[in-house]
Amino acid sequence: MSDRKIQISLPSIGEEEWLACKDPLMSGWVTQGPKVALFEKAFAERHGVKHAIAVTSCTTALHLALVGLGIKAGDEVIVPAFTWVATANVVLYCGATPVLVDVDPKTFNIDIEQARARVTEKTRAVIAVHLFGRCADVDALREALPHNVAIVEDAACAAGAELAEGRCAGGLGDVAAFSFHPRKSITTGEGGMVTTNDSVLAERMLQARNHGASISEEQRHAGPRPYLLPEFNLLGFNYRMTDIQGAIGVVQLGKLDELLTEREHWAAWYSEQLADIDCIRTPAPSPSGRHGWQAYVLYIDLDKSPVARNELMSALEELGVSTRPGTHAVHMLGYYKNEYHYQDEDFPNARDCNNQTMAIPLHNRMQADDYQFVVQCIRRIICG
Numbered sequence: 001m002s003d004r005k006i007q008i009s010l011p012s013i014g015e016e017e018w019l020a021c022k023d024p025l026m027s028g029w030v031t032q033g034p035k036v037a038l039f040e041k042a043f044a045e046r047h048g049v050k051h052a053i054a055v056t057s058c059t060t061a062l063h064l065a066l067v068g069l070g071i072k073a074g075d076e077v078i079v080p081a082f083t084w085v086a087t088a089n090v091v092l093y094c095g096a097t098p099v100l101v102d103v104d105p106k107t108f109n110i111d112i113e114q115a116r117a118r119v120t121e122k123t124r125a126v127i128a129v130h131l132f133g134r135c136a137d138v139d140a141l142r143e144a145l146p147h148n149v150a151i152v153e154d155a156a157c158a159a160g161a162e163l164a165e166g167r168c169a170g171g172l173g174d175v176a177a178f179s180f181h182p183r184k185s186i187t188t189g190e191g192g193m194v195t196t197n198d199s200v201l202a203e204r205m206l207q208a209r210n211h212g213a214s215i216s217e218e219q220r221h222a223g224p225r226p227y228l229l230p231e232f233n234l235l236g237f238n239y240r241m242t243d244i245q246g247a248i249g250v251v252q253l254g255k256l257d258e259l260l261t262e263r264e265h266w267a268a269w270y271s272e273q274l275a276d277i278d279c280i281r282t283p284a285p286s287p288s289g290r291h292g293w294q295a296y297v298l299y300i301d302l303d304k305s306p307v308a309r310n311e312l313m314s315a316l317e318e319l320g321v322s323t324r325p326g327t328h329a330v331h332m333l334g335y336y337k338n339e340y341h342y343q344d345e346d347f348p349n350a351r352d353c354n355n356q357t358m359a360i361p362l363h364n365r366m367q368a369d370d371y372q373f374v375v376q377c378i379r380r381i382i383c384g
Contacts, residue, residue, distance in 0.1 A: 002318065002319050002320030003320070004319075004320040004373070005320045005322070006320060006321050006322060006361045006366065006370050006373065006374060007322050007361060007363070008183075008322040008323060008324050008359060008360075008361050008363075009182070009183040009295075009361070009362075009363045010182075010363050010364075010365045011182040011187045011363075011365075012255070012259060012363070012364035012365055013187065013248070013252070016251050017248045017251050017252065020247040020248055020250065020251045021244050021247055021248065023035065023247060024242075024243040024244050024246075024247055025244070029243055030242055030243055030244055031217070031240060031242055031243060032054070032210075032216070032217065032240040032241055032242065032243060032246075033217075033243040033246075034243065035243040035244075035246035035247040035249075035250065036054045036240075036241050036242075036243055036245070036246035036249075037246075038246065038250055039054055039241075039246040039247075039249040039250050039253065040052045040053065040054050040193070040246075042250060042253050042254075043178075043193055043195070043249075043253060044195065046160070046168075046253060046256065047159075047160075047168040047169065047170040047171060047195060048166070048167075048168050048170075048171050049168075049170050049171040049176075049195040049196065049197055050196070050197045050199065050202070051195065051196050051197070051198075051199065051202035052170075052193050052194070052195045053193065053194040053195075053202065053205055053206055053209060054191065054192070054193050054240075054241035054245075054246060054249070055191070055192045055193065055194060055209060055239040055240070055241055056190060056191060056192065056239050056240070056241060057179065057181070057190050057191065057192045058086065058154075058156040058177050058178060058179030058180075058181070058192040059086040059089070059090060059192070060192060060237070060239040061177030061178065061179075061192035061193060061194045062086065062087065062090040062127070062152070062154060062177040063090040063093050063094070063237075063239075064177075064194055064205050064208055064209060064237070064239060065152050065175040065176070065177055065194055065196075065205070066090055066091065066093075066094050066096070066125065066152065067094065067204075067205070067208050068175065068194075068196075068201045068202075068204045068205040068208065069124065069125060069150050069152070069174070069175065069201070070124075071091070071094040071096050071124055071125060072094060072095055072096060073094075073095035073096065074095075074096070074122065075094070075096040075097070075122060075123075075124040075125075076096060076097045076098075076099050076120060076122040076123045076124065077091040077096055077097070077098055077099065077123070077124060077125045077126070077127060077152075078098075078099045078100075078101055078110075078115050078118055078119070078123060078125070078126040078127070079091060079098045079099065079100055079101070079126075079127050079330070080100070080101060080102075080103050080109065080110040080111075080127070080128075080129050080131075080350070081100040081101060081102055081103060081329055081330050081331050081347040081349075081350035082102075082103045082108060082131070082326075082327065082328075082329050082330075082347075082349070082350040082353045082354065083129045083131065083154065083327060083330060084156070084327050084328070085328065085330055085333060087127055087129055087154050087330070088100070088330045088336065091127075096124070097122075098330075099118050099123070100330060100331055100336075100342075100346075100347060100350075101114040101115050101117075101118050101347070102114050102347040102348065102349045102350055103131075103347075103349050103350055103353065104349070105299070105349045105352060105353060106284045107131075107134060107136075107284055108131040108132060108134070108297070108326065108353060108357075109128070109129060109130070109131055109134065109136040109137070110126070110128055110129065110136055110141070111349070112137065112140050112141050112144050113144070115141065115144060115145070116144040116145065119145065119146065119149065123146075123149050124149065124150065125149060125150040125151070125152050125174075126141065126145060126149060126150075126151055126152070127152045127153075127154050128141055128151055128152070128153055128154065128173060129154040129156075130153060130154065130155050130156075130157060130158035130161060130169050130292065131157060131326075131327070132157050132283070132292075132293075132294055132295045132296075132297050132326065132359075133157045133158050133161050133185075133291050133292025133293045133294040133295070134158075134161070134283070134284075134286055134291050134292070135158060135161050135162065135163040135169055135172065135286070135289060135291075135292075136153075137163070138151060138153065138163060138172040138173050139163070139172075142173075150173070150174040150175070151172075151173030151174050152173060152174065152175055152176070152177070153169060153170065153172055153173045153175070153176035153177065154176075154177055155169040155170055155176045155177060155178045155195075156177065156178060156179035156181075156184070156192075156294075157179070157184065157292055157294035157295065158170075158178070158292040158294070159178055159180075159184065159185055159186055159256060159292060160185065160256045160257065160260050160290065160292055161289070161290055161291060161292030162289035162290040163288070163289045164288045164289045165288065165289060165290075167289065169292070170195040171195065171197060174196065174198065174201070175194060175195070175196040175198070175201060175205075176194070176195045176196070177192060177193070177194055178192055178193040178194075178195070179191075179192050180192060180193070180245075180249065180252075183294070183295075184294055185256065185259050185260060185263065185292060185293070185294055185364075186249070186252035186253060186255065186256050186259065187248075187252060188241070188245035188246070188248045188249045188252065189245060189248070190245075191241055191245050191249065192241075204234075207234060207236060208234065208235075208236040208237060208239075209236065209237065209239045209240060210236060210238070210239075210240060211232060211236040211237065211238060212232045212233065212234040212235055212236030213230040213231070213232055213236065214230045214231040214232070214233060259364050260290070260292065260293065262364055263293035263362060263363075263364065264290075264291070264293060266296075266362060266366070266371055267283070267291070267293050267296050267362060269371060270282065270296055270360070270362070270371070270374075270375070271283070271285075273375045274298070274375065274378065277378070277379070277382055277383065278301070278304050279300060279301045279302075279304035279305035279306075279382060280298050280299070280300060280301070280305075280378075280382070281298065281299040281300075281301065282298060283296060283297055283298075293362065295326070295359045295362060296359060296360055296361075296362040297326040297357050297358065297359045298357065298358045298359075298360060299353070299356055299357055300312065300356045300357070300358055301356070302355075302356060305382065306382060306384075307381065307382070309325075309355060309356050309357075309358055312358065312378075312381060312382070313325075313358060315381045316360075316377055316378070316381065319377045319380075319381075320373075320377075321360070321361065321373070321374050321377050321378075322361060323358050323359060323360055323361075324358070324359045325354065325357055325358065325359070326353060326357030326358065326359055327357075328354055329344075329347065329350040329351055329353065329354035330350075331344075331346055331347050331350065331351075332344055332350075332351065332354055360374055360378070361374055
């Protein structure tokens with residue numbers, strides 16, 4: 001085992017984020033409050049949307065989006081089969097049925113023709129995942145779907161990403177959900193954001209985020225009668241972000257473009273350095289817009305590789321290079337396999353991505369020699 005260790009991801013946080021926590025801690029307003037409101041306003045402006053609503057995670061953001069759309073028992077929601085399990089789970093939280101479709105193995109995003117083919121009279125929404133930071137082609141998906149089927153962007157990996165210049169993730173579909181988990185380009189520890197241009201939908205989600213309250217805690221405390229509780233006319237949840245997280249988020253958002261530019265540079269460098277290895281397919285570049293580069297994910301051709309994907313990951317771990325599978329195929333996970341009787345071959349592209357993708361380190365705390373070491377280790381194992 002090597003003494004050197006290059007982590008798959010590390011958050012780029014430091015003194016500025018630490019100092020930002022002082023205001024909410026000293027003021028005593030540590031739950032959702034003015035710092036969250038400031039983060040929401042800045043996030044909406046950066047992503048070109050009317051409304052941004054901060055929540056506890058991307059999972060709760062997705063759930064809130066579906067609740068806001070009125071998804072319920074008897075409805076169907078189309079979900080790509082190669083994605084983090086939460087994308088499908090939130091459909092079940094609403095009592096609806098997730099309908100899986102395969103993915104394009106070159107982009108890792110939803111197969112639009114398969115999505116079109118699986119639409120029924122029960123289909124209420126399609127969740128388009130911008131996997132690893134590359135925007136799904138929401139325009140083509142919109143053309144393929146009936147007008148009454150909503151598009152939900154799972155933009156967990158896509159803060160700052162663009163489908164085309166000036167058209168950011170978060171405003172491409174009807175509603176979108178972002179993640180601020182530490183493996184994302186910007187982080188609040190845990191946390192998420194819902195974005196939309198639909199003011200009616202935004203109001204429903206705002207209320208549902210806060211137990212279904214008719215007004216927020218800030219509005220109540222600032223009003224003439226703060227001692228009176230609000231009305232609760234719909235079933236809601238406690239999905240509120242803390243002001244400590246909001247303060248961190250404001251600082252992180254201010255660094256987003258700088259962080260993405262650095263990731264873009266090293267992603268391009270990786271692709272150049274690994275281009276001549278026959279058994280490795282590097283990520284396909286976005287035809288336009290901006291890739292979010294939450295992760296740099298290789299596809300290992302097992303017919304050409306001298307080692308299996310898991311053997312390669314194990315060997316890299318021994319050399320001090322952390323890796324992960326890109327993500328998992330939902331239909332191959334125990335719950336979905338048992339509940340819906342899926343076979344691995346039902347979604348062959350998702351199955352192969354499950355078995356053949358490998359994320360290698362890409363984050364803003366790496367140095368040039370770290371990237372060089374990663375490539376050297378891959379070449380040492382595969383090329384000898």
